[in-house]
Amino acid sequence: MLIASILGGAILIFLIVFTLIGIGMAGQKEFELKENAVLFLDLNYPINERESKNPFENFDPIRGQSQKTVGLYEIVKAIKEAEENEKIAGIYINAGSVVAGMGTLKEIRDALVKFKKSGKFIIAFDENLSQRGYYLSSVADSIYVPEEGIVEFGGLSTAVPFYRKFLENVGIKAEVVRGSNNKFKSAVEPFLEYQISEANREQISTFQNSIWSVLRADIATSRNISPEKLDEIANTREATMPQRAAELGLITRTAYLDEVRDVLVSLTNKEKFEDVQLASASQVASLKKSSKDKTKSSRDRIAIVFAQGEIGSGEGSDTEIGSDRIAEAIRKAHEDEKVKAIVMRVNSPGGAVLASDIILREVIRAKEKKPFIVSFGDLAASGGYYISCMADTIVAQPTTITGSIGVFGLFFSAQDLLNNKLGIRFDVVKTHEYADFGAIDRPLRESERQYLQRYIDKFYGGFLKKVATGRSLDSLYVDSIGQGRVWTGEWGLKLGLVDVLGGLQDAIDIAAKKAGLETYKIVTYPEPEDPITAILKQLGLDPQSKIKKQLGMFYPYYEKIKNLYKQQGLLMRMEYDLLIQ
Structure with a gap:
């Protein structure tokens, strides 16, 4: 009976999906x-x-x-x-x-x-x-x-939401370690403070x-x-x-x-x-181009790699930068002999350190083979800037939010929640002193904080060095405009973080000129999300869609709480939920 029900459900889903595909194709x-x-x-x-x-x-x-x-x-x-x-x-x-x-x-x-x-x-x-x-x-x-x-x-x-009081109410404490002089690295402020700091107020x-x-x-x-x-x-x-x-x-x-x-x-x-x-x-x-169009008939191509969203490990999606997916897209573009230049379109607040570094590695490899241009969208900050800093040319809008060169570590201790509110205690047996490093049931020890500080300062120094190399700047100068500070594209041009003010088409024009192309086709990467997966999401048949449907108007709050866990570890990211109205 159970097998018959499952089989019947699968057949029904199959019929719905392919009926919809038929309707969609008929309307095209x-x-x-x-x-x-x-x-x-x-x-x-x-x-x-x-x-x-x-x-x-x-x-x-x-x-x-x-x-x-x-x-x-x-x-x-x-x-x-x-x-x-x-x-x-x-x-x-x-x-x-x-x-x-x-x-x-x-x-x-x-x-x-x-x-x-x-x-x-x-x-x-x-x-x-x-x-x-x-x-x-x-x-x-x-x-x-x-x-x-x-x-x-x-x-x-600009409205900055603060979560410290909420965390205190539920018994969770944020454990934060920033680069030693990253006073402008305000992404952690919502978890530590009740209001905007003077340094953050200055940069905003x-x-x-x-x-x-x-x-x-x-x-x-x-x-x-x-x-x-x-x-x-x-x-x-x-x-x-x-x-x-x-x-x-x-x-x-x-x-x-x-x-x-x-x-x-x-x-x-x-x-x-x-x-x-x-x-x-x-x-x-979607109109077919006229014979006059310079992009119509050419074997040569310019690839656009779209990198939108927060940076993390894995596949990601069309609105999340997964290091595997984006690195693979860049790799395909620079290994394709027909592709003569690459434009990476970045719209990201940053994210995980390792994921950002994996993407940058592929950018460096691509740049060795062909012109590599970066176009900034609404924001390309912290990790978003990190993955871009080695490009031949960086193009940004004057209103683009960029910079935020800095690193921080974010961990959460739920000791109060577990011990005092839920009555849960952990008893640990370990072979070495730091075997339980990062355990959620206790705060960081001072020796662990010192270790993290050295580790984060090392990453920050590496960030400065990469920006200095990619932008042909002195590391001390990069530090003076870094420290986690956020700039606009207009300021970025003055400071040397950006080369040209403009949009995606300007970046494409620069790529064509550097590659010596008068005629070319545009190809885009990465490949769009699998249509069947997209359809299942549209029908609400994937787990995330079901959660969204059940929570309704409360789903955004669920997302914020879920992201508290996702954001643990070493990060290169700008302000959380920065709302410019």
């Missing part, structure tokens, strides 16, 4: 662009580095369709295609509640600024505009918000002001408002009401969706809105 028709089409950038979702290859991402079983969310790579590619394609008349943006880092926003916005030089229109509309949404929308020729909507414009703030203020200066300058240029006036508006938040925002020049005027549709009809010379073709970023990015 070649997209045909019509005259005076409009690229519709609906960006109200979390933007990852690249599009998921899972055809059932956000699958709607009622409509039998999948609502695809494209990645940054495809968005920028679509904007470039819209700029060059004669059939596309302009761009229509919905980005009021966009979820993306400052580097991602800057990259999309820069692509839109370049697009405007074609003379085609850009209009933006949403019912409410978050500050990030406004920054992106401010590039448009016309910005519309309904009269009862909201325009957020009030400057930047520095990079926050740097990011704001970039955002303010971009908005000032697009909206023809002085930076001083923008600061004044932000200080008073008087642009919150759309009517006032229009009077101040932040938006064009108040308007509802039907009015914006009328604008689109007029701009595309159509008779009614139903005649206006709104082409998604995914559709436009």
Whole structure:
């Protein structure tokens, strides 16, 4: 009976999966662009580095369709295609509640600024505009918000969550060892302190002001408002009401969706809105290239290796950097004779020391064979910078968070929880003094802390040496700008941590030039997640999906607690949960 039930369940899953595959394949028709089409950038979702290859991402079983969310790579590619394609008349943006880092926003916005030089229109509309949404929308020729909507414009703030009190309440103590002079290595502060330290407050203020200066300058240029006036508006938040925002020049005027549709009809010379073709970023990015395109017909290739997420050992995923998966991707790229140059796209706060070192080793090997360029996304800090420091050229956005050159050890003692709250005690028998090193039922001994301090200082010294070698800098100088300190890409350029300010396309152009290529194809690594695994996740049939479903709104808290265990050991990582609003 049990075997029959298991077999029946397996057959049912098999039928569901392949029925969905049939639906997905049936819906995949070649997209045909019509005259005076409009690229519709609906960006109200979390933007990852690249599009998921899972055809059932956000699958709607009622409509039998999948609502695809494209990645940054495809968005920028679509904007470039819209700029060059004669059939596309302009761009229509919905980005009021966009979820993306400052580097991602800057990259999309820069692509839109370049697009405007074609003379085609850009209009933006949403019912409410978050500050990030406004920054992106401010590039448009016309910005519309309904009269009862909201325009957020009030400057930047950074929120750092602190867990010390929570840990004390449950009987857990954080054991932290930092590099001897790593006073800016603030990733451990949430476990040790109740509030932001002065050193951390200083570095947050520095990079926050740097990011704001970039955002303010971009908005000032697009909206023809002085930076001083923008600061004044932000200080008073008087642009919150759309009517006032229009009077101040932040938006064009108040308007509802039907009015914006009328604008689109007029701009595309159509008779009614139903005649206006709104082409998604995914559709436009997938268009076959013209014969003029320099990437169409060539045997030579430039490889893009996407490294997004926290760095750890093993396979990882599309949003977690697994050392095995990324090292293998780099290895495949540098061993492929058709690949003439490699661009590694890094978007990472760092992570485990050993995993970072394994990836860097493969970067060094690749660099010996062919040009190796790194492009930074929203952040490339600590371990994220470590895996990049040996590149021939590092390209970053001015708003990229980078640096955080430092190392720390993080362990947890649950002695109070076990002994006093749960009534559990351990009695240990061992052959040597430190055989139980790192045991969770007791705090670190002083001799163990001293050993860890020497070990971590050794790793920090190695980090400095690698950065000094890769960047052609003096180790003492690297230490002076290191010590765990976080910088922006703008500061990184001044300090020698970054070579060029720009985005992924700039990095590709540099790679092509260094490799002497005029025509080339782009290939991307690592391979997307296995489709069947992705489908099972989508159906909620993997263990993690089941946990997520059962916990619902409490799942993020489960993730944070789980990560407390994952983060033990030696790490090169920047701030936990740094929220820049």
